[in-house]
Amino acid sequence: MADSQLFEETFTIETVDSQKYDRVSRVIGESTDGQTTFWLDINHELFPLIEKDSVQMVLASTLNLDGTKDEKGWRELSRMDSTLADMYDYVCHGKVYRFEEGSGENIKVYISFGGLLLYIDGPYKKLTPLRIDYVYMLLKK
Template sequence: MVESLFEDIFRVEKLNPDDKKLFEKVNRIEARSERFDMFMHLDINSELYPLKEGQKFFLKVVSTLNPDGTPDTGYYNPGNRQSLADNFEYVMYGKLYRVTESTGREKAELLISFGGLLMMMKGDHSHFNKFELDQRLFLLIRKV
């Protein structure tokens, strides 16, 4: 069984919060999670996966798409193999490049790059204890 590094339901609060689009087919969403009160900025391909303000989605972060938890080889091999991606609508593969600790009232931050599309998640550091710098990760999303 694959261990989830993080999962929660998020609600889109704003699209392109700085009132500018990064790229023609990319939206930056600003969202907040329901269970853990995490704040997130996430760049998504808006042509492939459009989201609207107020919309909710389930987000899961894992280190492998293999349902049995075996490490991922890094190669996509379609076929009869089952994958965690089968249960989601939007999947990205990336690398964790920064984790900051909480300092006083400041929340901890997690920064992941998915080939140039970025994710910043901010919240209580206890939700980041399964993450490691330079870790390869899969982001899985489906609308709820």
């Protein structure tokens, strides 16, 4: 895992709830090792998920492949620039807005992607790198 990749895990989707909003589903997944769970609001028109899907999630501080800080905004990148986003199907930029202590060695991390929320509950050692202000979330099946 490069320095820019703060968290990487493969999850199995357990629940998909699409009843509350037209284009948004709340999905719940558990990591393959059973130590980490997440709740995620996702635009299901752009990235449809169903129960039992396997999803790889990466949370990164930058999209630059060499791990350097973003000097340009993601919208300013030319089509010729290769980024971490090229390897994933669904990419969001968001703000880490809360940490909470969980049970035992677990902590809880809350991230907002323009109103679509991500909540991760897992081991302190895995999630402590997320103690930064902004992250990119990258997903692929």
